[in-house]
Each structure stands twice: as C-alpha cells, then as structure tokens.
Amino acid sequence: MGLPDDDRWEDICSRNKAADGRFWYGVATTGVFCIPSCSSRRPLRQNVRFFSSSEEAEKAGFRPCLRCRPKMPPATGLEFIVKLCRLIEEAEVPPSLAELARQTGVSPFSLHKKFKAAVGITPKGYAQALRSTRLRSGLEGGSVGAVAFNAGFNSLSPFYASAPAELGMSPSVFAANGAGEEIHFAFGHCSLGRVMVAITTRGICALAFGDSDESLEFELRKKFRHARLLRGGAEFGDLMSRVVALAENPKMDHRLPLDIRGTAFQRKVWEAIQRIPAGMPSNYQEIARSVGAPDAARAVAQACGANTIAVAIPCHRVLRKDGTLSGYRWGVERKKKLLDRESS
Numbered sequence: 001m002g003l004p005d006d007d008r009w010e011d012i013c014s015r016n017k018a019a020d021g022r023f024w025y026g027v028a029t030t031g032v033f034c035i036p037s038c039s040s041r042r043p044l045r046q047n048v049r050f051f052s053s054s055e056e057a058e059k060a061g062f063r064p065c066l067r068c069r070p071k072m073p074p075a076t077g078l079e080f081i082v083k084l085c086r087l088i089e090e091a092e093v094p095p096s097l098a099e100l101a102r103q104t105g106v107s108p109f110s111l112h113k114k115f116k117a118a119v120g121i122t123p124k125g126y127a128q129a130l131r132s133t134r135l136r137s138g139l140e141g142g143s144v145g146a147v148a149f150n151a152g153f154n155s156l157s158p159f160y161a162s163a164p165a166e167l168g169m170s171p172s173v174f175a176a177n178g179a180g181e182e183i184h185f186a187f188g189h190c191s192l193g194r195v196m197v198a199i200t201t202r203g204i205c206a207l208a209f210g211d212s213d214e215s216l217e218f219e220l221r222k223k224f225r226h227a228r229l230l231r232g233g234a235e236f237g238d239l240m241s242r243v244v245a246l247a248e249n250p251k252m253d254h255r256l257p258l259d260i261r262g263t264a265f266q267r268k269v270w271e272a273i274q275r276i277p278a279g280m281p282s283n284y285q286e287i288a289r290s291v292g293a294p295d296a297a298r299a300v301a302q303a304c305g306a307n308t309i310a311v312a313i314p315c316h317r318v319l320r321k322d323g324t325l326s327g328y329r330w331g332v333e334r335k336k337k338l339l340d341r342e343s344s
Contacts, residue, residue, distance in 0.1 A: 005050060008023055008025070008036070008050050009045060009048070011023075011036040012025060012036050012042070012048070013042065015036065015037045015038070015039065016036050016037060017036075017037040019035075019036040019037070020035045020036055020037050021035070022036075023036065023050055023051065023052060024050070024051045024052075024053065024054055024056075024057050024070055025048050025049065025050050025051065026048070026049045026051065026057050026060065026062040027043040027047050027048060027062075028047045028048075028049065029043070029044075029047050030043075031061065031062055031063060032062060032063055032064070032065045033051065033054070033057035033058075033062035033063070033064060033065065033070055034065040034067075034068050034070055035065075035068050035070045037068065038065055038067060038068035038070075039067060039068070040065065040067050040068070049062075054070050054071045057070075069104070072104055080104075080114070081114070081115060081118045081119065083104070084100060084104065084111070084115055084123065085119075085126065087100060087103060087104075088100075088123060088126055088127050094124070094127035094128075095123075095127075097111065097112060097123060097124070100123060111123070116292045116293070117292060117293065117294065117295075118293075118295070119293065120265050120268070120288075120291060120292065120293030120296045120299060121264050121265050121268065121292075121293075125264045125265075125268075126264075128264055129263050129264040129265070181200070181224075181226075181227040181228065182200070182201075182227070182228045182230060183198050183199070183200055183205060183220075183224055183227045183228070183229050183230070184198070184199050184229075184230045184231075184232045184236075185197065185198035185199070185206070185217070185220060185229060185230070185231065185232060186231070186232035186233070186236035186240060187213045187216065188236075188240040188243065188244055189244075190209075190244045190247040190248060191247070191248060191337075192209045192247055192330075192334050192337060192338075193209050193210060193211055193334075194209065194210050194211065194212060194213055194216060195207070195208070195209055195210075195240075195243060195244065195247060196208050196209075196210065196213070196216040196217070196220065197236065197239060197240060197243050198220055198224075198229075199232075199239070199259070200259045202257070202259040203256070203257030203258045203259040204239075204256055204257060204258050204259060204309060204312065205224075205259040205261065205308070205309075206220055206223070206224075206308045206309065207243060207308070207309045207310045207311065207312055208220075208308065208310060208329075208330060209247075209310060209330040209331070209334055210330070223308065239256075242254065242256060243256070243311075246311050246312065247310075247311055247338075248341075249341065250278060250311050250314065250316075250338050250341055250342055251278040251279065251341070251342050254311075254312055256312050258309060258312060258313070260309070260313070262303070262306065265291075265293075265296075265299065265303065266303040266306055266307075268291045269287060269291055269299075269300050269303035269304070270303065270307060270313050270315075272287050272290045272291050273287065273304070273307075273313055273314060273315055273317065273318060274313060274314065276314060276317045276318070278314075278317075278342040279342045279343050280317075281317045281318070281319050281323075281339065282317060282318055282319070283318060283319050283320060283321045283323070284297040284298075284300045284301050284304075284318060284319075284320070284321070284326075285297045285321050287300045287318060288300045297321075300318070301318075301326070304318055304329075305327065305329060307329065308329075310329070310330055311338065314338075315328070315329075316328060316334075316335040316338045316339060317339070317342075325339075
C-alpha cells in the first residue's frame with residue numbers, strides 16, 4: 001500500500017527529504033517528474049500525478065527533472081554512497097568534489113559530509129587509497145609508466161613525487177617486490193618479554209613484543225618478505241634503550257622516529273590513537289566518532305589489529321565500549337600491564 005495522495009501532496013508542499021525514494025510525482029503541464037524535495041516551483045495540485053518508481057513515471061511519458069535528478073538514488077543511505085564510490089572507481093582521473101556534486105545533484109558540502117560519515121574518509125582520501133591500491137597491484141606486474149597512467153596520474157612527475165609516500169618506497173624498488181629496500185632489526189629485553197625493533201631510513205617500521213627472537217623475526221620476514229632484512233648490532237644501542245624505557249614507562253613522551261605504513265583509514269585511526277592521553281583509555285566507538293566514521297567501530301578494531309608499532313602507536317589504550325580488555329596483537333596480558341603502568 002502506498003501513501004494516500006493527500007499525504008504525498010503534503011510531502012511535496014513541505015519538500016520533505018524523508019519522502020525521497022518513497023514516491024515520485026509528475027507534472028502534466030511540463031511533462032517532468034520529480035522527487036518530493038525538489039526545489040522547483042510548486043505545481044498546481046490538479047496537474048500532479050503520483051508514481052511508485054522513476055521507471056513508472058518514464059513509462060507514463062514523463063522525463064526526469066534536471067534540477068532534482070529523480071533517477072539518482074537519494075542522498076541518504078548506502079545506495080548513494082555506493083554510487084559515489086563507483087563514480088570515483090570508474091573515473092580515469094580522480095574526480096574533484098565539485099565534479100562529484102555535479103554528477104549527483106548534491107551540494108559539495110553535503111556530499112563531503114555524507115561520504116565521510118559513511119566511509120570514514122573523504123572522497124579525496126578514498127580516491128588516494130584507491131590509487132595506492134592500484135599502484136601496488138599494478139607495479140607487481142606492469143611497467144612503471146603504464147601503471148602511473150592507469151592509476152590516474154596525468155604525467156610521471158607527480159607520480160614519482162607522491163609514490164614514495166603512498167608505497168613506502170620508490171616505484172622501481174616496489175616494482176622489484178621490495179628487493180633492495182633495507183630494513184635493519186635488533187632484539188632486546190624488557191619486563192614484557194623480548195622486544196624487537198625494525199627500522200628503515202625513515203624510522204621505526206615495526207616494534208613488537210614476543211616470547212622468542214625466532215618468532216619475532218619470523219613475523220617480520222613475513223610482513224616484509226621482499227625487503228632485505230639485516231640484523232643490527234651495537235648501533236641499535238641508543239634506540240633500543242629508548243624503546244625499552246618506553247615499554248617500562250608508556251606514559252613518557254617518546255619522540256621516536258616512525259615509518260608508518262597503512263591505508264588512509266588506518267593512518268587516520270592511528271593518528272587518533274596517538275592523541276589518547278596516557279591513563280585515559282578510549283574505546284572503538286569513540287575513536288570511530290573522532291575520525292568522522294561513527295558506524296565504523298569494527299573497522300577501527302581491525303586497524304588496531306593491523307598496527308605493527310607497539311606502544312609508540314598506543315593501541316593498547318583502546319578498549320571495548322564496556323571498558324573491558326579486547327584483543328591485542330602482542331597478547332592481552334601485555335596490554336593489561338601497559339594500562340596498569342599508565343594508571344599508576
């Protein structure tokens with residue numbers, strides 16, 4: 001059963017956005033059909049016909065309004081967000097916010113706000129993450145030039161300028177499956193057990209706790225399987241001392257150089273986690289809200305699990321909503337000890 005015509009007419013008069021997608025109306029004098037919230041001049045009641053779908057209106061001989069674009073999905077809900085993602089994914093060059101707004105008939109401000117709330121990152125961030133994914137998958141089997149253009153770069157200059165930040169290394173090194181990138185690592189000991197630190201020329205790319213050096217090295221080689229891994233020595237003395245001190249006193253201001261690698265959303269989550277004060281744990285829902293994605297608590301938890309830099313990116317400070325401990329990459333017991341040290 002559809003809405004009574006009187007209720008539909010009231011929705012048109014009030015331009016009720018909540019009614020968009022529930023019915024469409026055609027105007028006999030113009031031959032145009034619209035959605036209830038259309039901002040065009042209100043028609044006379046006797047000239048209005050109601051339809052249950054845009055297809056029904058077209059079959060009746062009406063054409064879509066150019067102002068409200070009634071064939072587009074409503075700018076609320078999953079269908080609209082999926083449509084935006086497809087527009088970004090199918091574009092040869094990442095579309096601007098203004099271009100997306102033009103194609104959907106939604107204001108740039110509203111589009112930006114709705115997309116970020118649903119996806120957790122902006123349309124631009126989504127395009128950058130998509131481009132990074134295309135770069136990574138393409139460089140594993142294609143030429144650098146072809147991959148650059150396929151990823152949406154108009155020329156090679158901006159590609160080479162931005163690729164190190166997106167890939168974590170130069171395009172040529174990545175194309176060779178990371179062969180040639182050097183990662184130095186060393187082991188130490190603290191009250192949480194064995195600790196391993198791995199560094200690149202940019203900073204710490206892994207900081208992990210474990211029960212044995214062998215298990216820690218195995219995980220490192222699995223994550224950076226194409227890089228050249230070199231066992232460090234005395235040169236790690238000062239850095240290892242700082243790392244151990246941080247593990248013993250996670251409240252301290254560490255100022256360690258970090259080489260953070262992850263998706264755009266993961267980086268945003270990790271940045272939010274680094275802002276959590278010691279002794280004042282947060283939860284997945286709060287972090288999700290802080291990064292503009294209130295419904296993405298599960299994705300926040302996954303980002304915490306993907307973090308490879310313990311303590312310096314303090315994901316141990318993120319708990320369940322009820323305040324209980326959840327999983328921790330390096331063991332829940334270690335998470336509890338770190339939290340106890342920060343609360344004392």
